[in-house]
Amino acid sequence: MAQLRIALAQTNPVVGDLAGNADKLIAWTRRAADGGAHLVVFTEMFLTGYPVEDLVLRTSFVDASIAGLDAAAARLAAEGLGDLPVVVGYVDRANRTHRIGQPKGAPLDAAAVLYQGRVVARTAKHHLPNYGVFDEYRYFVRGDRLPVFRLHGVDVAVAICEDLWQEGGPVSAARAAGAGLLVVPNASPYEMDKDDVRFALCARRAGEAGCALAYANQVGGQDELIFDGDSLVVSVDGELVARAGQFTEELLITNLELPLGSGEPGEFPVDALDGTTITVERVVLSAEPLAAYPAEPPVVAERLDDTAEVYQALVLGVRDYVAKNGFQSVILGLSGGIDSALTATIAADAIGPDRVHVVLMPSRYSSDHSVGDAEELVRRQGLRSRVAPIADIVNAFEKEIELTGLAAENLQARVRGMLLMSLSNQHGHLVLTTGNKSELATGYSTLYGDSAGGFAPIKDVPKSLVWELSRWRNTQSTPPPIPENSITKEPSAELRPGQRDTDSLPEYAVLDRLLDDYVEQDRGRAELIAAGHDPELVTRVIRLVDTAEYKRRQYPPGPKISPKNFGRDRRLPITNRWREG
Ligand SMILES: Nc1ncnc2c1ncn2[C@@H]1O[C@H](COP(=O)(O)OP(=O)(O)OC[C@H]2O[C@@H]([n+]3cccc(C(=O)O)c3)[C@H](O)[C@@H]2O)[C@@H](O)[C@H]1O
């Protein structure tokens, strides 16, 4: 057996910022070196950020990634870090350095081993995810080799993210190659409960690979995706050895006791048990095991509970969208209702209350408590607020053009949207849109009104969860940041006297259960009724959901927390005559 101290760099790259990500690679490698690590593993496509979407279709981008990798290898050596091997993800091109049986020049979701100023091994993701938020057959061709590098006597293999999620492939090849450790760079987006799935997956694959497994995941927000980190190390028996925190950057350093490798350097094909052949490529960096050294106990970070986890995901999603898009501040309409209250609270936790601007915009139908509750929230959290009554603007508009019924109601929401966008233009604030997933599902928002804005923090949060998150957040600090009345009052859009959400929608508890079955589970009408939903309600809600597709397409992006968000996860035609019969 031999000892190896590995460092998993759970960091937050920025898509397209190749120079900034390279700086981060150097800085975190230095930290790993200072921590006495013998190997440092960065995440999938760390140099370019992930996902880069159609950027990979540009030759200039792929060229920059390849050049950036070579430059990073040279820079590590120039800065005295060349003896610490670095595994890092980037974008490469097929057939550039080796044959992989694919058309020349197609992009690869690649990873490389950097050592002593050079790229000493390369690989590319073999299994390309093409479901949910992933479109990787659009972008990449699959890799068909497994690098195994000997480090202080231990054979270390490299597989990439989805390679763990499918049977066979690099995991089987790692077993065939007799690897002593499988390291896996990942960019695995957050979904509720996914941490448990990942741990079980890593434990199982370690057994299949016949070796310990080190899983390094990205952290941070990227448009609608949130990466939660939660990097981990499992033993060959599937026992948890070490685990990093969730939603936080962290260098996870772990001492491992691993078997010594045997076998000669060179290439050989193995049956990957998924109908393909993978070429194992062995290289030797250092054959001699290290002399024994004292090993500190491994770090196992505590898990957040389910509600805390979702809340932290939303906070990180907002923080990174704001920061990575160069905003200093956000603005939103604060109505005294729970959706805007929770959105403001998440924003304050993400970027600080002094950078959260709220506008109270009472209309002639606003209740007294709507202003009172909004003012109380502002006071408790120290937000920047202003009051802009909309009655005169609405009156002026109605003098010019006669509007009645829904058209008149929607005008109020539109005037508010216009005021927020005007203040955004004037002061550079990012407008936060406050709609929740139940509203998005049913089209319960006004186009160019309360659906206007740049980022929608709770768009993937059903109304029932909006209340749960608000109650949970109120237990976390004193005074509770959200006035109790905003949580307990009956939801109302206040667009006409005495209006209640339940005039147009069923109770949210009933609605959310049905939406979960229809939207998340994709159940048809007959299945929904068989599952116990009221047939009349099923007909009504399905119709609302189906005919609101055009509205959702125009809605701003927002953080995904569910297995199926409105966005990349669920793509339906707008022009669509299919109805669940
Ligand atoms: N297929 C399609 N493709 C593209 N555009 C399409 C379209 N179908 C209609 N449209 C357009 O959409 C318009 C209708 O949409 P829109 O103007 O939004 O209006 P609409 O959906 O008719 O009404 C808004 C609903 O949201 C509720 N609301 C509003 C504001 C806040 C809240 C709240 O919860 O706080 C609730 C309100 O009570 C009402 O039930 C049509 O006049 C048409 O211009």
Ligand SMILES: Nc1ncnc2c1ncn2[C@@H]1O[C@H](COP(=O)(O)OP(=O)(O)OP(=O)(O)O)[C@@H](O)[C@H]1O
């Ligand atoms: N009086 C108001 N002042 C400022 N903004 C408002 C006002 N009324 C509505 N808005 C904006 O329009 C959005 C939609 O209104 P809506 O009433 O649905 O949301 P809410 O009040 O936050 O929550 P709820 O639906 O639980 O009442 C609000 O979240 C808020 O951003």
Ligand SMILES: NC(=O)CC[C@H](N)C(=O)O
């Ligand atoms: N980047 C990837 O290959 C991610 C795919 C994988 N199924 C995950 O969600 O973790």
